[in-house]
Structure formats: C-alpha cells, structure tokens
Amino acid sequence: xxxxxxxxxxxxxxxxxxxxxxxxxxxxxxxxxxxxxxxxxxxxxxxxxxxxxxxxxxxxxxxxxxxxxxxxxxxxxxxxxxxxxxxxxxxxxxxxxxxxxxxxxxxxxxxxxxxxxxxxxxxxxxxxxxxxxxxxxxxxxxxxxxxxxxxxxxxxxxxxxxxxxxxxxxxxxxxxxx
Amino acid sequence: xxxxxxxxxxxxxxxxxxxxxxxxxxxxxxxxxxxxxxxxxxxxxxxxxxxxxxxxxxxxxxxxxxxxxxxxxxxxxxxxxxxxxxxxxxxxxxxxxxxxxxxxxxxxxxxxxxxxxxxxxxxxxxxxxxxxxxxxxxxxxxxxxxxxxxxxxxxxxxxxxxxxxxxxxxxxxxxxxxxxxxxxxxxxxxxxxxxxxxxxxxxxxxxxxxxxxxxxxxxxxxxxxxxxxxxxxxxxxxxxxxxxxxxxxxxxxxxxxxxxxxxxxxxxxxxxxxxxxxxxxxxxxxxxxxxxxxxxxxxxxxx
Numbered sequence: 001x002x003x004x005x006x007x008x009x010x011x012x013x014x015x016x017x018x019x020x021x022x023x024x025x026x027x028x029x030x031x032x033x034x035x036x037x038x039x040x041x042x043x044x045x046x047x048x049x050x051x052x053x054x055x056x057x058x059x060x061x062x063x064x065x066x067x068x069x070x071x072x073x074x075x076x077x078x079x080x081x082x083x084x085x086x087x088x089x090x091x092x093x094x095x096x097x098x099x100x101x102x103x104x105x106x107x108x109x110x111x112x113x114x115x116x117x118x119x120x121x122x123x124x125x126x127x128x129x130x131x132x133x134x135x136x137x138x139x140x141x142x143x144x145x146x147x148x149x150x151x152x153x154x155x156x157x158x159x160x161x162x163x164x165x166x167x168x169x170x171x172x173x174x175x176x177x178x
Numbered sequence: 179x180x181x182x183x184x185x186x187x188x189x190x191x192x193x194x195x196x197x198x199x200x201x202x203x204x205x206x207x208x209x210x211x212x213x214x215x216x217x218x219x220x221x222x223x224x225x226x227x228x229x230x231x232x233x234x235x236x237x238x239x240x241x242x243x244x245x246x247x248x249x250x251x252x253x254x255x256x257x258x259x260x261x262x263x264x265x266x267x268x269x270x271x272x273x274x275x276x277x278x279x280x281x282x283x284x285x286x287x288x289x290x291x292x293x294x295x296x297x298x299x300x301x302x303x304x305x306x307x308x309x310x311x312x313x314x315x316x317x318x319x320x321x322x323x324x325x326x327x328x329x330x331x332x333x334x335x336x337x338x339x340x341x342x343x344x345x346x347x348x349x350x351x352x353x354x355x356x357x358x359x360x361x362x363x364x365x366x367x368x369x370x371x372x373x374x375x376x377x378x379x380x381x382x383x384x385x386x387x388x389x390x391x392x393x394x395x396x397x398x399x400x401x402x403x404x405x406x407x408x409x410x411x412x413x414x415x416x417x418x419x420x421x422x423x424x425x426x427x428x429x430x431x432x433x434x435x436x437x438x439x440x441x442x443x444x445x446x447x448x449x450x451x452x453x454x455x456x457x458x459x460x461x462x463x464x465x466x467x468x469x470x471x472x473x474x475x476x477x478x479x480x481x
Contacts, residue, residue: 078395103370103379105363112381121388127375131228134374146232146253146373160237162251 031055031062037129043159044150057140065132066092082118098128215294219313220360221382221414222369223389224287226426227399229376231258231272231285238371239270239289242355261427264288266340269352270368275426284419286426287376289368290315290336290352291406292414297437301331306349312361313382313414314354322348333410333432354414382414389418411436 031051038046058064062072067079071088074080091097101107102124111120123131137144146152157163237252239245246267250257258274265271270289277284292315299307299315306322309315324347329337337351355366364370365379378385389404405423406416409432417428424430 102375103365108380112384120384121378121391123375126373127228130373131375134230159241160234160252161240161248162253166251167247167249 042153043156044146044152047149064136065094069097094128095125098123098125100125102127215382215412215414216309216311216313217383219294219311219382219414220354220379221292221313221385221416222366223378223380223385223404224415224417225376225378225392226284226286226417226419228374229272229285229287230374231255231274231283232373233257233272234371234373235270235287235368235377236268236272238367239352240268242358242367243269245269258285264290264336264338264351266338266342266350269350273427277421277425280421284421284426286417286428287368288334288336289415290354291334291416292352292354293410293436294412294414295410295436295438297331297333297410298328298337300436300438300441301327303327310356310360312354312356314356314360316353316356317349317351319348324348331437333429333437382412382416385416389416392418408434410434411438 033052035049036046062070063075068074068083069089069092158165233252261273262271272287275284296315304321306318337349340347354360369377369379393400401419404416406413
C-alpha cells in the first residue's frame with residue numbers, strides 16, 4: 001500500500017465508478033452498429049444485422065431482444081417475476097446465453113447436472129434469432145422469407161435441391177407423389 | 179364309446195388352453211403396466227406453434243439418410259397443397275393444416291414416433307425391430323421377410339415399403355438417426371437443421387417436464403395436453419399444439435394402452451396351439467387307433 005501513491009488509487013476508484021455507471025445506463029447507441037451473424041454460414045451467406053437500424057425500429061427498447069440483460073425496462077411478464085431488479089448482466093450478446101450447441105451431449109449434461117437451473121428450456125442460438133426476428137418481422141410487415149435475410153450458398157442450393165439442383169419436372173410422378 | 183372319449187378329451191384340452199391363457203394374461207398385464215420406456219431414453223418434443231413449414235427438416239433427413247433425389251425441391255411449397263405420408267423416399271414429411279377461424283395455418287411434421295412399446299416391433303414375427311435404450315426403434319432389413327405386418331400394426335401409419343426395389347424390397351422408416359447420431363449422443367439431423375427449434379431434443383422424461391412448463395407459462399397459447407406422453411403407452415416423439423390435436427391430423431382415439439396389450443392374450447396362446455396341440459393330438463390319435471392297428475396286424479399274421 002505504501003508503494004502505491006494515493007492519487008493513483010483514487011484515479012482507479014473513479015474509473016471503476018464511471019465504468020459501473022456506464023454499464024448501468026445502457027441505452028440506444030451503446031450497442032454495435034452492425035453484427036455479422038454467421039451461425040448458418042454453410043448453407044447461407046452470413047447476415048449483416050443492422051443493429052443501429054433495429055434500435056430505431058424498436059424505439060430503443062433494448063429488452064425486446066435483450067430481455068433483462070441490459071438492465072433496461074423488461075417487456076415480458078414472465079421475466080419480470082424474477083428479473084425485475086436483477087440489473088445488467090455480464091453477458092449481453094445473443095451467443096453469450098443462447099448456445100449454438102443446444103442439443104450436444106455436453107450442453108444437455110450440463111443442464112442435467114444443475115438442479116437449481118430455472119432456464120432449462122432456453123432455446124439455442126439459431127432458434128433465438130429466428131423466433132425473435134421472424135415474429136417481429138411478421139408483426140411489422142417486414143420481409144420474412146428465408147432468402148430475404150440470407151442469400152443461399154451453392155451448398156445450400158444443393159441441400160434444398162433447389163436452384164441449379166432443382167429436379168427436372170419430368171421426374172415428377174403423376175398425382176403429386178406420395 | 180370311442181366317440182364319447184374323444185369329445186371328453188377335446189373338452190378337457192380346450193378348458194386347459196383357456197386356463198393357460200388366463201394365467202398368462204394376468205401375468206403379462208402386470209408386466210405391461212410397469213414398462214414406461216427406458217429411463218434414460220431420449221426423445222423429441224415437437225412444438226407446432228413454432229413450425230412455419232419451411233421443410234428444412236425434410237431436406238436434412240434426405241441428406242443424412244442418403245435418400246433419393248426428391249421429386250420437387252425442398253423449398254417448393256406447393257407440395258404442402260396435398261397431405262402426404264412418410265414413404266420409402268421421405269422418412270419425415272411436413273403437412274399444412276388450415277384451422278377454421280384462424281388466419282394462420284399450422285404445420286405438422288410426421289415421422290416415426292418411436293413408441294415405448296412399438297406395435298411394429300411386437301407384430302414382427304422375425305424380430306426385425308429393436309427399441310434401443312437410447313429411445314430409437316430401429317430395423318434390421320437382413321432378417322425381414324417382407325410380410326409388412328408392421329405397416330398394418332403401426333397406429334401412425336409410418337413404416338413404408340420400398341416397392342420400387344424389385345429384388346430386395348425392405349421396410350423403410352425414420353430410425354431417429356440412430357446409426358449416425360443418436361448412438362453417439364447427438365441429436366437427429368432434422369432437429370439440428372430446424373431454424374426455429376420446433377423440435378427440442380433431450381431425455382424423454384425431461385421433455386415431459388419442459389412440455390408441461392411451456393403449457394403452464396403460456397396457457398392461452400397451448401392446448402393442455404402433450405400428445406405422445408401417454409398415447410399408445412407413450413412415444414419418444416411428442417407434440418405440443420395450439421389447437422385441438424384432431425384439427426392437426428392427430429388420431430385422438432388411440433387410447434393410452436400399448437397396441438400390444440390388445441393382442442397379447444391371443445398371441446400367447448398361438449405358440450401353444452401351434453406347437454403343443456399337433457404333437458398332443460397326434461399322440462392321442464396313435465393311442466386311440468393302436469388297438470385297431472394291432473388287430474389288423476394280428477389278422478394279417480393269422481392269414
């Protein structure tokens with residue numbers, strides 16, 4: 001303690017205080033302008049999510065997507081029951097909570113081992129995106145078909161037997177096929 | 179005098195057979211009540227409220243199982259205009275249901291439900307089917323004789339027959355991706371591919387809890403029932419719906435008894451009748467005609 005000057009301690013304290021204040025008052029504009037989402041990058045091109053634009057569209061109600069994690073007013077009543085005063089969380093990005101390996105044994109075992117866990121039915125990353133994005137897009141009348149957001153790759157066309165891999169009409173059995 | 183004896187004997191044997199079937203009936207009924215599937219068996223909870231009918235699960239299944247090229251692209255939604263069934267070329271299909279009074283249709287994915295006590299398995303007399311501890315109902319084509327009884331036994335009309343194969347037709351159906359994934363603790367391809375997590379993969383016992391929790395959290399959204407929790411003795415694949423289940427193509431009249439329990443009393447008597455009766459009756463016939471035969475022999479020797 002003797003070796004560290006007092007003014008340095010003070011400065012650190014003030015910095016910590018500022019930092020915590022900043023965290024507590026997350027608001028529009030604090031988030032990234034754009035987020036690249038590449039969870040489906042095999043079949044689809046990565047999506048450039050215009051974060052800034054969506055802040056405008058949601059009128060800066062961060063909780064619409066970020067639930068309780070930013071410490072902003074909570075939208076869903078089910079969350080309010082526990083998180084009314086839980087404050088901002090350490091993790092605010094989607095993959096911070098929604099696992100991209102939701103059904104792998106490691107994740108399932110982790111849930112299994114934790115008896116106290118409430119969020120046992122938390123959707124994985126891909127579903128978190130689609131359930132949130134698509135229900136909102138439908139409400140707002142925004143584009144909502146797969147390829148409105150994702151451009152499909154060649155591998156994707158192959159997977160769906162679409163594009164240049166579309167089966168010829170002549171192969172189609174009469175009567176629609178069963 | 180002889181005729182009287184035979185009648186008495188027939189009466190006796192019939193009574194004996196009836197008694198034997200009664201004994202086995204009570205014993206087996208007790209056994210059936212205790213089996214609710216393997217304790218750590220995996221399952222899938224299908225939530226119809228999340229499905230948008232994109233058919234990605236069908237595409238994933240096609241690729242994973244190496245199925246033939248489909249007649250139409252998997253992003254061609256005109257196929258949803260007809261109701262489809264699972265086939266040798268498609269182990270899972272999505273059907274659309276227009277619900278009266280609702281502006282949105284519901285979509286329902288069909289595949290093998292992997293029953294706890296599968297009717298296909300119990301109906302198969304060469305034991306081609308196996309219910310694995312992981313929860314899958316798998317099938318061994320090498321022992322199948324192609325009788326297709328399982329297709330009739332299945333309450334969900336799932337097993338399909340490869341009629342297109344001239345020399346070696348076999349039964350084809352969803353096997354829960356057992357060989358490539360489930361066996362190694364991984365989810366089936368359709369579950370992994372679904373963009374909206376319509377399907378939740380986990381231990382069947384946990385899924386039942388999750389299902390009831392969803393119903394409790396959103397009682398206005400869900401019907402208060404998990405289809406498959408108890409139907410036909412319970413299935414590994416279960417469904418949640420926002421409309422009554424009969425409106426989305428489910429058979430709600432199947433009851434909660436495994437299909438097996440409707441036939442096992444009869445089936446337990448079949449081996450007895452087939453094996454014991456012929457020998458028994460042949461024996462009695464020989465005994466009853468022994469005198470005649472001896473008499474004939476004596477007559478012959480006298481001559």
